[in-house]
Amino acid sequence: MSEKLTSILIVDDNIDNLRSLAAILRLEGYKIRKAISGQVALETVRSHPPDLILLDIKMPQMDGYTVCSTLKQDAATCSIPVIFLSALNETADKLKAFAVGGVDYITKPFQAPEVVARVENQLRLQRLSQQLVEQNTQLLEEIQIRQQTEAALHQSLEQTEAANRAKTVFLANMSHELRSPLTGILGYAQLLQKATDCTPLQQKGLGVIYQCGSHLLTLINDILDLSKIEAKKLELFPDDIDFCLFLTNLAELFQFKAQEKKLKFTYLPFNSLPPEIYIDEKRLRQVLINLLSNAINFTHQGTVTLKVSVMSYSCELKQQKKTLPNKTDKAQITCAKIRFEIEDTGIGIIPEQWVKIFLPFEQVMESSHSTEGTGLGLTISQKIIALMGSKIFLESTPNVGSKFWFDLDVPTNLPGSYFTGIDANPNPTLSQEVGDNSNQIITSFFTESDIIVPPLEELLPLYEAAQIGDVEGVQQVIERLQHLNSDYFAFVTQVLKLADNFDYEEIIQLIDNYYVEHKSLLRL
Template sequence: MFYLHFALFMRRLLMTTNGRADILIVDDQPKTLRLLTTMLEKQGFRVRTAIDGDVALEAVANQLPDLILLDIMMPNMNGYEVCQKLRAAEATQNIPIIFLSAITNTEDIVKAFTAGGNDYVSKPFQAQEVLARVETHLELRKMEQELKHKNMLLEQELMERRAAEIALREALMREKELSRLKSQFLTMVSHEFRTPLTVIQSSAELFATYHHRLNEDERAHQLENIRQSIKTITTLLDNSLLLNYAESNILPYHPVAVDVVRFCKKLVEEINNLNPKRTIHFSHEPARIHVEIDPQLTRYILLNVLNNAIKYSPVTCPIMLEVHRYNGNVQFRVEDQGIGIPANDLVHLFEPFFRAKNVGETAGLGIGLSVAKLAIDLHQGTIQIDSQENRGTTITITLPA
């Protein structure tokens, strides 16, 4: 609608400013038509004529005039009816209409204005009077259009400013949230790094000072402490790096054909070797399942979910990993009998740095699932978490095959 009004305005503005306004004369008297045509064309106006109301409406439909001189007493359709029809249409409701009529009684003149006329000139008319009124109404129309145009530009500018203000507020909110997350991240990282670094330092000092007094089992124990602590730090760094990639929308995604059964067997074997006190039970159907996935991202997804199951469930409770076909896709299902997740926390699990309120002193940054979710999204997959506090958690991940 804005562009329609703007186009109409520019057309009329150009026509009126260069002296070539288009005027439509509607009168059933040929003599009057010739007289007005000659008079107006001498003043540089472009003139069209119509001998009755129907012809006038057709002429207006073909091309909008800048002003209409309209007789009242005409056959078939009088000037009042023509004016009312023009005022009823959005495209023509603002065209200046000057009535020209021999009717001089007050009641009919008032009726002309009530029908929507802008002015009234009685016949016989004076040429100077008609020209003066024509030029006055064209000038008023021009000023009205200029004002409307300025208002439209102002409204457009206000809309752009409001949009800019909204965008700025959103950017400030994002920046504020990013600052909060960075501060939270640094606090959590410093805390999470302190524990394994302390273990490394203590074990190293103990080994350096008393290695000659330690038997083989004690030395192996201290070396294992160092190895596990280094593993923890490496995991923290990897998770932090992946989160940075994910938030910057540069998380690498390189899908290749993979036998996920073989893939999962190797992964489970690796986890079981690193956690000798825990055993992940792996099942699959069928024997081979070939799909296109990103091995690195899928490894991260499953490692995160399986390590959480290990971290938040008792040593005596089993952990299950099941892989199978599902509606043409591949589905991974991890089930534990751990501490579960409070119902109110489920909706926040994929938010960076969020940790459920029942994790206690268990180490963690709360970024693993958020990155895993982004990795699943890159595969155009889904993740579903079903959990009951103190009963356990089942996580189902579906990736397109």
């Protein structure tokens, strides 16, 4: 038997009707109580409220309409469903029954199946109504809890923002207060170093003072930049800059730094770089200096290479304000996607540390390789590049070297025809984006004039390995060429693409094309 509400009160002044209805409903498993008058029914309901009431209309002293109205006016009993029982079959009687709060109407003489069906229907509706009330109550409680949680979270966020603002103001003030004495310390250290009456020991001490002061000043500036970024107070101020001069000056600076460590520094401006671009020169220089400084610091022998190339371009029409009121005109803007790559033959980074190196104050290198630094350069660089709408990517192999690069979409004052020499389908190489475990496809392109081919004696092993399909041999030659000379980068990129697809015949043809006059030697 299905679960039912078991308490039913039958109210009727006719004893036979009471007995008949009670017998029918008891057979269905309901608990039955009886009342022979309206007054007794009210007292019973108030003392032990039933789940359902079957109520006769015509009764002496107090009729069913009065009993029902009284029940509906009491908050404790108003929700109990009432089914009226009556021999009255006029429409007006039924309408009055519903008007005083009845939920159904059974006409005498009644049939047992009809009584059972109407009772079960009302009890089912009552259960659903109770469930709805309970769910609404639970929902209101959850809403209240959520509102309290959101209020607490909002308060916490406000407190955090206030703390960040206070931190930013404090650091800005401290930066100003510390810079002034540091400037004096650095200035006098430089001045005293020029004195001729200082002993070698004193000169060495002055050098230490100057180096420590410079390091402290750099740390202060980096912390201030990081605080501004976190507080979203760091702004970009783009302007038209002489791009070629900017890169040349940067290359000359690091050419000197590389010479101090006896490293080879190579600057490769691939493709047709625009002579002028629209960008924040200070922040771009800051990022490139951080990346190039790290490359030199963690490279003890070999090369550091800066490569700059145009990957693609796009032209779009933008509204330009005119001098006349309510007049606008569209001008064509050319944006170039420029890639900046910094590659070195340094100590490399294991994949597990790729994300850590971009965290503030992280030093993931071994102590034997550690260098003086603030530990904030990569963090700040990553956030600045994000403000510029891009990301920094990384490829690295321990004891082989690392490559950092990023692409920037920059407006230029050049027509699209200036970039028409750029291949729309450059060769892909597999790499990984920093902070993401998914593989990304990164593209690179080199013009014919950019490609420097290794000498014939270096290509013979590659040619022979490709002829017999020696996968390992081809890979070994490619790795040798990669480390032999960074000038072979473009050529090696072409060969890598063919090797990845096992196109050894294409590798043979590629070498033949570059050394047509030596075909007879290569066929030996």
